[in-house]
Amino acid sequence: xxxxxxxxxxxxxxxxxxxxxxxxxxxxxxxxxxxxxxxxxxxxxxxxxxxxxxxxxxxxxxxxxxxxxxxxxxxxxxxxxxxxxxxxxxxxxxxxxxxxxxxxxxxxxxxxxxxxxxxxxxxxxxxxxxxxxxxxxxxxxxxxxxxxxxxxxxxxxxxxxxxxxxxxxxxxxxxxxxxxxxxxxxxxxxxxxxxxxxxxxxxxxxxxxxxxxxxxxxxxxxxxxxxxxxxxxxxxxxxxxxxxxxxxxxxxxxxxxxxxxxxxxxxxxxxxxxxxxxxxxxxxxxxxxxxxxxxxxxxxxxxxxxxxxxxxxxxxxxxxxxxxxxxxxxxxxxxxxxxxxxxxxxxxxxxxxxxxxxxxxxxxxxxxxxxxxxxxxxxxxxxxxxxxxxxxxxxxxxxxxxxxxxxxxxxxxxxxxxxxxxxxxxxxxxxxxxxxxxxxxxxxxxxxxxxxxxxxxxxxxxxxxxxxxxxxxxxxxxxxxxxxxxxxxxxxxxx
Amino acid sequence: xxxxxxxxxxxxxxxxxxxxxxxxxxxxxxxxxxxxxxxxxxxxxxxxxxxxxxxxxxxxxxxxxxxxxxxxxxxxxxxxxxxxxxxxxxxxxxxxxxxxxxxxxxxxxxxxxxxxxxxxxxxxxxxxxxxxxxxxxxxxxxxxxxxxxxxxxxxxxxxxxxxxxxxxxxxxxxxxxxxxxxxxxxxxxxxxxxxxxxxxxxxxxxxxxxxxxxxxxxxxxxxxxxxxxxxxxxxxxxxxxxxxxxxxxxxxxxxxxxxxxxxxxxxxxxxxxxxxxxxxxxxxxxxxxxxxxxxxxxxxxxxxxxxxxxxxxxxxxxxxxxxxxxxxxxxxxxxxxxxxxxxxxxxxxxxxxxxxxxxxxxxxxxxxxxxxxxxxxxxxxxxxxxxxxxxxxxxxxxxxxxxxx
Ligand SMILES: Cc1cc2nc3c(=O)[nH]c(=O)nc-3n(C[C@H](O)[C@H](O)[C@@H](O)COP(=O)(O)OP(=O)(O)OC[C@H]3O[C@@H](n4cnc5c(N)ncnc54)[C@H](O)[C@@H]3O)c2cc1C
Ligand SMILES: Cc1cc2nc3c(=O)[nH]c(=O)nc-3n(C[C@H](O)[C@H](O)[C@H](O)COP(=O)(O)OP(=O)(O)OC[C@H]3O[C@@H](n4cnc5c(N)ncnc54)[C@H](O)[C@@H]3O)c2cc1C
Numbered sequence: 057x058x059x060x061x062x063x064x065x066x067x068x069x070x071x072x073x074x075x076x077x078x079x080x081x082x083x084x085x086x087x088x089x090x091x092x093x094x095x096x097x098x099x100x101x102x103x104x105x106x107x108x109x110x111x112x113x114x115x116x117x118x119x120x121x122x123x124x125x126x127x128x129x130x131x132x133x134x135x136x137x138x139x140x141x142x143x144x145x146x147x148x149x150x151x152x153x154x155x156x157x158x159x160x161x162x163x164x165x166x167x168x169x170x171x172x173x174x175x176x177x178x179x180x181x182x183x184x185x186x187x188x189x190x191x192x193x194x195x196x197x198x199x200x201x202x203x204x205x206x207x208x209x210x211x212x213x214x215x216x217x218x219x220x221x222x223x224x225x226x227x228x229x230x231x232x233x234x235x236x237x238x239x240x241x242x243x244x245x246x247x248x249x250x251x252x253x254x255x256x257x258x259x260x261x262x263x264x265x266x267x268x269x270x271x272x273x274x275x276x277x278x279x280x281x282x283x284x285x286x287x288x289x290x291x292x293x294x295x296x297x298x299x300x301x302x303x304x305x306x307x308x309x310x311x312x313x314x315x316x317x318x319x320x321x322x323x324x325x326x327x328x329x330x331x332x333x334x335x336x337x338x339x340x341x342x343x344x345x346x347x348x349x350x351x352x353x354x355x356x357x358x359x360x361x362x363x364x365x366x367x368x369x370x371x372x373x374x375x376x377x378x379x380x381x382x383x384x385x386x387x388x389x390x391x392x393x394x395x396x397x398x399x400x401x402x403x404x405x406x407x408x409x410x411x412x413x414x415x416x417x418x419x420x421x422x423x424x425x426x427x428x429x430x431x432x433x434x435x436x437x438x439x440x441x442x443x444x445x446x447x448x449x450x451x452x453x454x455x456x457x458x459x460x461x462x463x464x465x466x467x468x469x470x471x472x473x474x475x476x477x478x479x480x481x482x483x484x485x486x487x488x489x490x491x492x493x494x495x496x497x498x499x500x501x502x503x504x505x506x507x508x509x510x511x512x513x514x515x516x517x518x519x520x521x522x523x524x525x526x527x528x529x530x531x532x533x534x535x536x537x538x539x540x541x542x543x544x545x546x547x548x549x550x551x
Numbered sequence: 552x553x554x555x556x557x558x559x560x561x562x563x564x565x566x567x568x569x570x571x572x573x574x575x576x577x578x579x580x581x582x583x584x585x586x587x588x589x590x591x592x593x594x595x596x597x598x599x600x601x602x603x604x605x606x607x608x609x610x611x612x613x614x615x616x617x618x619x620x621x622x623x624x625x626x627x628x629x630x631x632x633x634x635x636x637x638x639x640x641x642x643x644x645x646x647x648x649x650x651x652x653x654x655x656x657x658x659x660x661x662x663x664x665x666x667x668x669x670x671x672x673x674x675x676x677x678x679x680x681x682x683x684x685x686x687x688x689x690x691x692x693x694x695x696x697x698x699x700x701x702x703x704x705x706x707x708x709x710x711x712x713x714x715x716x717x718x719x720x721x722x723x724x725x726x727x728x729x730x731x732x733x734x735x736x737x738x739x740x741x742x743x744x745x746x747x748x749x750x751x752x753x754x755x756x757x758x759x760x761x762x763x764x765x766x767x768x769x770x771x772x773x774x775x776x777x778x779x780x781x782x783x784x785x786x787x788x789x790x791x792x793x794x795x796x797x798x799x800x801x802x803x804x805x806x807x808x809x810x811x812x813x814x815x816x817x818x819x820x821x822x823x824x825x826x827x828x829x830x831x832x833x834x835x836x837x838x839x840x841x842x843x844x845x846x847x848x849x850x851x852x853x854x855x856x857x858x859x860x861x862x863x864x865x866x867x868x869x870x871x872x873x874x875x876x877x878x879x880x881x882x883x884x885x886x887x888x889x890x891x892x893x894x895x896x897x898x899x900x901x902x903x904x905x906x907x908x909x910x911x912x913x914x915x916x917x918x919x920x921x922x923x924x925x926x927x928x929x930x931x932x933x934x935x936x937x938x939x940x941x942x943x944x945x946x947x948x949x950x951x952x953x954x955x956x
Pocket of ligand 1: 737783822823824825826827
């Protein structure tokens with residue numbers, strides 16, 4: 057993966073920039089010692105590391121605005137960072153750029169139970185929001201597996217999901233408003249406690265914009281009352297095909313479970329070895345289906361799900377009998393990544409989405425690719441919405457293996473696009489999938505997205521080198537090739 | 552005089568826009584045209600009619616996805632979904648009669664472009680939360696696409712969301728892809744009778760903060776309730792606060808009982824069963840109370856749920872009702888040249904945030920009054936830059952949202 061060449065002239069100005077930033081953020085808020093900056097050199101995509109030019113940790117919106125204004129005036133690149141758990145390299149620093157950490161924005165500002173929302177700073181962790189509201193029975197619905205660590209600012213930037221997003225939606229469906237600072241220091245307020253911001257749905261594009269449009273300094277989220285009861289059922293199948301059919305049949309019967317996850321044999325074994333969740337080892341595919349709501353509803357639906365599973369050839373069926381058992385069912389799934397980390401020196405977590413019914417075919421082709429590359433793969437799958445997480449096992453210390461793993465991953469993602477799916481379901485494009493974007497989009501599609509970027513950041517200073525395979529100047533993107541008189545007068549039905 | 556072009560292929564659609572760009576002549580974009588009067592009054596010499604792009608091109612019920620041409624009527628889509636016991640969960644209404652048009656003609660493109668959403672908005676989201684992708688032509692005269700057919704997708708910016716709210720000012724769609732969901736087996740509604748607006752807002756907040764998965768909450772003051780086609784509501788002789796639960800039969804009956812008990816302290820409690828419930832909430836989605844009052848100018852106001860009553864109280868001449876647990880105020884006022892815009896927006900501002908849209912007024916009023924909530928300077932400037940990014944020559948519905956957008 058190629059990042060833009062560091063700008064030598066910019067590096068030569070480092071001392072001057074450090075001094076200017078210290079004027080804005082006094083004390084320990086500006087870090088320039090390499091050993092202290094090391095903590096920021098990579099994110100969850102650990103194969104890539106770069107020391108930033110400078111780290112700055114502001115603690116107020118006014119400081120963020122002043123830092124960005126300074127960077128804008130001086131053409132300094134900026135990479136925003138939350139907790140650094142991005143799996144796509146979204147928070148990977150630039151050697152000639154400022155890393156803007158939002159860790160000091162860690163306060164819950166307001167909880168408004170009656171209007172069912174909370175106003176929080178972007179550095180609050182995802183789980184931190186739920187913790188702040190749970191004594192009144194509320195929670196924040198999107199629950200990425202990284203929820204202990206990842207921040208709501210990072211969630212907004214990545215439009216993160218979780219195992220419950222089939223029923224409760226992604227970040228974008230659960231955020232009501234943001235305060236955001238543009239690269240020129242302009243502070244914007246979009247949305248609030250009401251629904252549907254006026255004018256263009258800017259909130260809709262800011263969420264999932266991977267830190268390329270602005271720095272989010274405040275977030276208003278919806279909070280929900282916890283369902284009265286949740287129960288999970290473990291279903292084992294002799295083939296992934298029968299498991300996939302079962303998922304389709306459940307949804308076809310009009311049931312939208314709170315969560316519906318699938319694991320393949322290697323993932324089941326890794327998780328079982330790690331957390332002893334009680335998963336059956338002799339099945340090819342395991343489904344965890346969770347139903348939530350009032351007890352009468354959950355009991356009713358669990359029975360229907362069990363019947364559908366039996367019709368689809370389930371050979372294993374176990375319903376959680378209490379809360380501890382339900383959490384245990386999930387413990388295996390939620391620890392799937394670290395579990396795989398134990399059986400392989402390194403792994404890559406892929407994140408494509410496919411139309412669900414193409415699953416058997418995709419798994420078969422993935423097995424073929426696995427043999428071709430000589431690398432193992434374990435699959436966890438948000439089965440309800442077709443979001444696939446193949447974990448590619450490799451050893452970075454073996455020469456050439458990282459490259460092989462990346463090529464294998466790229467082939468998997470191309471396959472996802474080929475069957476009608478997409479490159480990334482929830483982890484973002486970042487640097488990781490940047491060069492694959494042309495597999496999904498034409499040049500015109502990508503140019504149009506970049507023109508939107510120009511409306512926010514005309515000099516391309518925010519998080520450059522991420523998402524888009526080629527950097528174009530905004531002036532160039534804005535040019536129109538109009539051939540007055542030469543455009544064929546449309547030969548159209550007119551009346 | 553407006554001259555109409557009706558392309559039948561994507562190439563023709565692209566040529567039509569490219570021609571307009573070259574001629575620098577603005578286009579009015581229509582699908583079925585039922586929402587032409589929604590938005591600021593525009594000056595366009597040409598109409599680009601996309602109704603030839605009509606029909607459902609993909610429907611996979613167990614994948615919860617559908618694609619359709621922009622001119623497909625909502626009625627056609629809803630009947631195809633009903634055959635599979637599915638629905639559009641954001642419950643878009645038919646605003647035709649509200650806007651002086653026939654019923655059953657509204658298009659899917661208009662539904663998404665104007666981000667229409669009915670009572671279930673507060674649980675299931677708006678049109679914006681259900682769109683997955685589109686194909687179309689930008690105001691540069693280039694055909695492009697964004698999004699996909701799968702629910703989980705963060706590949707690139709979420710331009711489909713921007714499409715929903717653009718009122719046709721950024722892109723002319725040739726195909727839309729969206730999420731569909733199972734329809735509930737049963738629908739019950741708990742009615743609390745005789746509450747004033749403040750008490751109703753508290754009752755709705757209590758219901759919404761209960762674990763009973765309420766899927767809609769509305770309050771109709773007595774005058775509005777008296778016009779309902781549902782006898783239990785019409786004959787209440789008082790304000791009616793309505794709380795909806797949906798799902799499998801046993802669950803709905805259980806939650807209905809629980810909500811009745813929870814709300815019993817507020818006033819007399821009744822219930823609507825499925826048949827009556829469907830009729831009642833359809834009336835609200837279609838804004839029937841104001842479709843039936845063509846004499847009034849109509850505002851649609853979004854505020855924090857508990858702030859709804861204060862907005863209504865600040866406008867003593869208004870007829871009004873609340874949806875979205877108080878957060879959506881539908882409001883009708885006697886006609887005035889300024890549509891009482893300053894008073895309406897002052898009432899919204901006094902609550903601390905929200906927005907008001909003038910949904911129905913004559914063309915000259917919509918030319919003179921800001922139809923959409925005026926934005927702060929920085930946000931307005933950003934909106935203009937976004938418009939320029941898609942439509943630099945201003946050929947797609949120019950000025951429909953704001954001057955310059
Ligand atoms: C005594 C009586 C009371 C009724 N009360 C209401 C009411 O409060 N609200 C309302 O909207 N409609 C009421 N109805 C009308 C009746 O529920 C509908 O007309 C019927 O068609 C239900 O169909 P559905 O699909 O709408 O309801 P569904 O959602 O299918 O519900 C059917 C439910 O309606 C109730 N129901 C139906 N018939 C009777 C009955 N003879 N006695 C008691 N309960 C009955 C039962 O609880 C039953 O579970 C009542 C009818 C009767 C005879
Ligand atoms: C073990 C593990 C499990 C995971 N499970 C899931 C999962 O289930 N679902 C899922 O969706 N993701 C998952 N992730 C990915 C990751 O946790 C999410 O993408 C998360 O939202 C990143 O948050 P962060 O605070 O760590 O952001 P960072 O990694 O610091 O940054 C991510 C991106 O956000 C930008 N950014 C951060 N803060 C701001 C801000 N305030 N303003 C503007 N831009 C900002 C950065 O520039 C970067 O582009 C997982 C990661 C790990 C390591």
